[in-house]
Amino acid sequence: MSDAPALRRVLETALYVEDLAAARAFYVDTLGARVLLDTQRLLALDVSGASVLLLFQRGATSEPLPTPGGVVPPHGASGSQHVAFAIDADALDAWREHLGASGVVIESEVRWPRGGTSLYVRDPAGHSVEFVTPGLWKTY
Amino acid sequence: MSDAPALRRVLETALYVEDLAAARAFYVDTLGARVLLDTQRLLALDVSGASVLLLFQRGATSEPLPTPGGVVPPHGASGSQHVAFAIDADALDAWREHLGASGVVIESEVRWPRGGTSLYVRDPAGHSVEFVTPGLWKTY
Numbered sequence: 001m002s003d004a005p006a007l008r009r010v011l012e013t014a015l016y017v018e019d020l021a022a023a024r025a026f027y028v029d030t031l032g033a034r035v036l037l038d039t040q041r042l043l044a045l046d047v048s049g050a051s052v053l054l055l056f057q058r059g060a061t062s063e064p065l066p067t068p069g070g071v072v073p074p075h076g077a078s079g080s081q082h083v084a085f086a087i088d089a090d091a092l093d094a095w096r097e098h099l100g101a102s103g104v105v106i107e108s109e110v111r112w113p114r115g116g117t118s119l120y121v122r123d124p125a126g127h128s129v130e131f132v133t134p135g136l137w138k139t140y
Numbered sequence: 141m142s143d144a145p146a147l148r149r150v151l152e153t154a155l156y157v158e159d160l161a162a163a164r165a166f167y168v169d170t171l172g173a174r175v176l177l178d179t180q181r182l183l184a185l186d187v188s189g190a191s192v193l194l195l196f197q198r199g200a201t202s203e204p205l206p207t208p209g210g211v212v213p214p215h216g217a218s219g220s221q222h223v224a225f226a227i228d229a230d231a232l233d234a235w236r237e238h239l240g241a242s243g244v245v246i247e248s249e250v251r252w253p254r255g256g257t258s259l260y261v262r263d264p265a266g267h268s269v270e271f272v273t274p275g276l277w278k279t280y
Contacts, residue, residue: 004172005227005234009190011272012224013153016217032144036277044277050149051191052277054222061222070250073260075268077156077219082194082201084152087145094145110210120213128215132151137176137184137192 014054022124023055030102084130154194162264163195170242224270252276
């Protein structure tokens with residue numbers, strides 16, 4: 001057992017994208033996330049008051065960022081990342097229909113041994129975005 | 141307003157690492173996350189029953205993965221990603237001390253205009269890991 005203080009949850013998940021406008025169209029207009037901050041460097045989105053999804057302009061975070069309260073360290077990644085959103089069990093059909101009506105291709109659908117079903121799509125940057133109903137993990 | 145069904149939260153956040161054993165030592169032994177799954181491809185960690193942190197072996201997810209319930213699409217990224225963990229306001233000092241006692245260097249500390257303080261460290265893969273108290277975002 002670790003004697004670490006508690007981590008409450010993952011608060012911020014970061015994806016790196018070339019085209020922030022395309023990311024906004026997908027995550028805000030199509031998926032319904034709410035904009036917290038929209039700059040040339042960063043689009044910060046609220047997911048149901050529980051999580052913050054950060055879409056960073058690729059290359060814009062490669063230097064330390066001085067702020068009045070301290071320096072934000074640099075970071076930056078490339079490639080096709082993965083993120084999964086929790087959805088309700090009874091929302092699976094609605095999501096399938098909503099994605100289809102929005103012109104988002106469902107790349108794959110997976111039924112998990114422990115329960116839960118996942119829909120996989122691609123965001124405009126090519127990241128693998130999953131919508132999963134409860135059951136996949138023991139904790140959810 | 142989007143007419144999308146509800147997203148409940150970000151369930152899975154994925155980081156790509158070269159050395160899964162080093163990642164396990166950091167996230168499990170030092171930070172106290174709980175192991176859900178530990179394979180050569182993937183270390184899945186529970187964060188307080190609220191979030192799942194996925195540490196993928198770099199390069200091991202570049203092909204579609206057939207499972208009995210469907211095909212998991214490929215993904216994979218390189219570089220230094222960012223993730224933030226929510227901690228309690230009164231746990232900031234305890235985290236500072238715990239990280240120091242664990243030999244983890246605090247790269248930076250930031251006080252945010254709206255409230256909240258962040259500690260930034262690096263995981264063994266070089267990802268920028270933040271511990272943040274409530275206040276940074278309007279939703280938390």
